[in-house]
Amino acid sequence: MQMHRLLFALLTLLALSANAQLLVTKQAFSMDNFETFAGKTIKQVTVGWESYGELNADKSNVILVTHYFTGNSHAAGKYRADDKASGYWDALIGPGKAIDTNRFFVISVDSLANLGVHDPYVITTGPASINPDTGKPYGLDFPVVTIRDFVNVQKAVLESLGIQQLFAVVGPSMGSMQAIEWAVAYPEWVQRMVSVIGSSQSDAWTTAYLEHWATPIKLDANWQQGNYYDSSAPLDGLAASLMLITQNALTPAFFNQVGSGEMNYSAQESSPLADIRQSHSIVDWLRSRAKQRATSMDANHLLYLVRACQLFIAGHGDNIEHALNKIKAKTLFVTASSDLLLMPYHAKDTHAQLEKLNKNSQLVVVDGDLGHLEGVVGIERHAQSIRTFLQDQ
Amino acid sequence: MQMHRLLFALLTLLALSANAQLLVTKQAFSMDNFETFAGKTIKQVTVGWESYGELNADKSNVILVTHYFTGNSHAAGKYRADDKASGYWDALIGPGKAIDTNRFFVISVDSLANLGVHDPYVITTGPASINPDTGKPYGLDFPVVTIRDFVNVQKAVLESLGIQQLFAVVGPSMGSMQAIEWAVAYPEWVQRMVSVIGSSQSDAWTTAYLEHWATPIKLDANWQQGNYYDSSAPLDGLAASLMLITQNALTPAFFNQVGSGEMNYSAQESSPLADIRQSHSIVDWLRSRAKQRATSMDANHLLYLVRACQLFIAGHGDNIEHALNKIKAKTLFVTASSDLLLMPYHAKDTHAQLEKLNKNSQLVVVDGDLGHLEGVVGIERHAQSIRTFLQDQ
Incomplete structure (x- = not known):
């Protein structure tokens, strides 16, 4: 009986939780x-x-x-x-x-x-x-x-x-x-x-700023004036855009908290000091998240959203x-x-x-x-x- | 004799003026x-x-x-x-x-x-x-x-x-x-x-941010991993980087003052509304200045300066x-x-x-x-x- 009560309580909790989950x-x-x-x-x-x-x-x-x-x-x-x-x-x-x-x-x-x-x-x-x-x-x-x-x-x-x-x-x-x-x-x-x-409204500052989100896509050689649907998508340009968007949406306090965590960020990291082709850990963190997100997105769509906002x-x-x-x-x-x-x-x-x-x-x-x-x-x-x-x- | 005095006075003046002008x-x-x-x-x-x-x-x-x-x-x-x-x-x-x-x-x-x-x-x-x-x-x-x-x-x-x-x-x-x-x-x-x-120091925020200045150059197909000295330089990527640098160094108040001048900026400009390939006047303004400045600059040098700052x-x-x-x-x-x-x-x-x-x-x-x-x-x-x-x- 007690077991049944417990089970009932648990099921109720689950149901409530499912409801709370919408x-x-x-x-x-x-x-x-x-x-x-x-x-x-x-x-x-x-x-x-x-x-x-x-x-x-x-x-x-x-x-x-x-x-x-x-x-x-x-x-x-x-x-x-x-x-x-x-x-x-x-x-x-x-x-x-x-x-x-x-x-x-x-x-x-x-x-x-x-x-x-x-x-x-x-x-x-x-x-x-x-x-x-x-x-x-x-x-x-x-x-x-x-x-x-x-x-x-x-x-x-x-x-x-x-x-x-x-x-x-x-x-x-x-x-x-x-x-x-x-x-x-x-x-x-x-x-x-x-x-x-x-x-x-998108004031002159905002319209100019939004353009920096479009630029990396247009620079990607895969973009081909937007005709990339039969070939490779401009994912590097799209990821670069997402890197900037992410940073623009956050703050120094947030990034520095990320850096001071497990990443143990240091300006003086050895690999970017040794080789211009390498990046700091905080850059790798930002890039890897952007590349992951880019896979479900379309670069041209980003250009159209930028334009919709610029025109607002x-x-x-x-x-x-x-x-x-x-x-x-x-x-x-x-x-x-x-x-x-x-x-x-x-x-x-x-x-x-x-x-x-x-x-x-x-x-x-x-x-x-x-x-x-x-x-x-x-x-x-x-x-x-x-x-x-x-x-x- | 008077002529000599006048000449001496003039030469002195020129020298002083040159001094003032350094x-x-x-x-x-x-x-x-x-x-x-x-x-x-x-x-x-x-x-x-x-x-x-x-x-x-x-x-x-x-x-x-x-x-x-x-x-x-x-x-x-x-x-x-x-x-x-x-x-x-x-x-x-x-x-x-x-x-x-x-x-x-x-x-x-x-x-x-x-x-x-x-x-x-x-x-x-x-x-x-x-x-x-x-x-x-x-x-x-x-x-x-x-x-x-x-x-x-x-x-x-x-x-x-x-x-x-x-x-x-x-x-x-x-x-x-x-x-x-x-x-x-x-x-x-x-x-x-x-x-x-x-x-x-370049904190995590700044190091990540500086990377956005490097990215457009690396995306430019002319960059070729930095080996462009026998071919076309990645001037579009360099200009895109300079566009972002210029905006990062200024403010909304400054851009909106530029926009409200002769440019008569409006979010609802007709050409960017009609054609995704066109830009707003404020973007054209920023781009044309960046393209002009890019001609005296080198894209790889920008990457090295970014890195010097990131490592600081x-x-x-x-x-x-x-x-x-x-x-x-x-x-x-x-x-x-x-x-x-x-x-x-x-x-x-x-x-x-x-x-x-x-x-x-x-x-x-x-x-x-x-x-x-x-x-x-x-x-x-x-x-x-x-x-x-x-x-x-």
């Missing part, structure tokens, strides 16, 4: 034709999406989560109980969490030209996709796509589910660009907008104030003081502009050593401000 | 053999040097200026009266200036593997030099060189002039590494040390405290609050360590929108702290 399924959404913001048509667009929690009867409990540059729609949960990792914002999204799936229907959509196109759980349409007109991969013939286009694809997914309003749209980094664009382009839809580690200004016009003035949503900006990629001035400036326009806006500056990634890996420590914002009426 | 001559120094810190021998080392002001009788008025990564020994003055630009620290060095050439004999030496090897005024020995053993350029057979090696070459130049002590050693950025290394390696020589926008820890051992404890010089650290490349923590940490060791150290944090370049282009605004430091006994 087992999720990737779904697919297709459109025969999609017209881009720049006026080009893309045939047979298919993207992946996933959701957590239940849609209520009047479809008023929807929170759209928009993903970051190297991310996809796997925002929370696991596909299988034995997955090593959960979705990137699992600390934020789930039963009883800040974005409470007992209350909200949370949905996320893979972007066009998603970076992780070779990840079996990513479904996207981009330069690596087959062009129906030629039967070959698009390469650079794929049209330039924008943050507005990502938003419009999401809108089509939502409409296919009969959804016409968003309790909130929430996203980090490139996802924040989409969240802000939602609030500007479709103000009647969006009741609340949360921008995490984000920006309402809320409303996609030439006047940011005019665009922000269209917002009806209550807004929250969460920025990280240690962020070196989208530094706090982005969120502060936009928040200040919204206040000047008499909009309902809040700004939270969070601390921590993770830099930009305070908004992704470090989100658990900053969830309270988002929880409170979503509870307010 | 007309300078690049000189050369050679050694048959130079042994590197790592124990390799380089034959026939030749470097350029220049000086401003007069060496006094007991050779006690010497200030050595050590240059930054993309710089050379042209710290002040002009080679010809009609040169467009003066040396990089001309606002700091000259008659009556903070480093007063009426009082001091100021000398600077081109580094080994100097980046500007194709600049007619740079004299250096590096991977682009002819290896006397083979009659061909070294390429990657050139030994790895270190900050200590730059210091040792400077010491040989000074000794060839009968100099045995330095009133001060002063340098920005990579020059600061050399200045600190002088104070640690040859404490009996160095009475005063000024580190501007500098660091006493004051004293070139494994214990920074032990190294700093050797310093006898009075020290001044000038760091820029907006510096994104060698952030203020570098100077602050070293200054704090020196204070803990009961050394005579001062720290000045300067403001401004130029980031790292506050210590080069912006030096005039921060000259007073250096002037005062050199006047103190």
Whole structure:
């Protein structure tokens, strides 16, 4: 009897734990034709999406989560109980969490030209996709796509589910660009907008900076102006780009902590002193992680994501104030003081502009050593401000 | 007679004016053999040097200026009266200036593997030099060189002039590494040390970051493992590296000011929206400047300078405290609050360590929108702290 009780307790615990784990399924959404913001048509667009929690009867409990540059729609949960990792914002999204799936229907959509196109759980349409007109991969013939286009694809997914309003749209980094664009382009839809580690526009600094992420790919001899689908992919260039992206998203404090660990980093390591062809341990660490990640990604897709971010200004016009003035949503900006990629001035400036326009806006500056990634890996420590914002009426 | 007086007056004026302009001559120094810190021998080392002001009788008025990564020994003055630009620290060095050439004999030496090897005024020995053993350029057979090696070459130049002590050693950025290394390696020589926008070691963050400067060169198909001296140089890779270096040395405020000028930057520019192969104006601006600068530089030399910086820890051992404890010089650290490349923590940490060791150290944090370049282009605004430091006994 005691044995049975123990077994029952264990099974209950496992069940709760499985529930806490949010087992999720990737779904697919297709459109025969999609017209881009720049006026080009893309045939047979298919993207992946996933959701957590239940849609209520009047479809008023929807929170759209928009993903970051190297991310996809796997925002929370696991596909299988034995997955090593959960979705990137699992600390934020789930039963009883800040974005409470007992209350909200949370949905996320893979972007066009998603970076992780070779990840079996990513479904996207981009330069690596087959062009129906030629039967070959698009390469650079794929049209330039924008943050507005990502938003419009999401809108089509939502409409296919009969959804016409968003309790909130929430996203980090490139996802924040989409969240802000939602609030500007479709103000009647969006009741609340949360921008995490984000920006309402790519200023001259950011547009120039993003180019450094594209450059290594274009220098790789395998890139061949984007026509590499019948030959070797430019994986060295892609890995070099990912090395820079990773470092830009982190901080000296983080790297120096890595260096002071098992690696036992020293500027005076013997092998790079003896041979110009060798690298320091910290460089090898960064490179090996990037090479591993590159295998599930496509180099051209990275170029298109860079361009989408470079082209971003809320409303996609030439006047940011005019665009922000269209917002009806209550807004929250969460920025990280240690962020070196989208530094706090982005969120502060936009928040200040919204206040000047008499909009309902809040700004939270969070601390921590993770830099930009305070908004992704470090989100658990900053969830309270988002929880409170979503509870307010 | 009056004519003679007039002529004499004019000649005097010209001489004074030439003095004010500091007309300078690049000189050369050679050694048959130079042994590197790592124990390799380089034959026939030749470097350029220049000086401003007069060496006094007991050779006690010497200030050595050590240059930054993309710089050379042209710290002040002009080679010809009609040169467009003066040396990089001309606002700091000259008659009556903070480093007063009426009082001091100021000398600077081109580094080994100097980046500007194709600049007619740079004299250096590096991977682009002819290896006397083979009659061909070294390429990657050139030994790895270190900050200590730059210091040792400077010491040989000074000794060839009968100099045995330095009133001060002063340098920005990579020059600061050399200045600190002088104070640690040859404490009996160095009475005063000024580190501007500098660091006493390449921490894990900095070593990893510097690798992004090397990567584009290695990706350029023309690089060919450094054996490009009989073919096309990897100028695209070199330009890409210089684009990143330039941006790392500046700030959002600076770039956004450039963008808001004649360029009239907009995230929503039509040509990059229409065609993935086109770039934004701010990217074109950055690229065109980098391509222009690349023509006087050598890509392999950049790799060697990156490595010299990556390997730097004051004293070139494994214990920074032990190294700093050797310093006898009075020290001044000038760091820029907006510096994104060698952030203020570098100077602050070293200054704090020196204070803990009961050394005579001062720290000045300067403001401004130029980031790292506050210590080069912006030096005039921060000259007073250096002037005062050199006047103190």
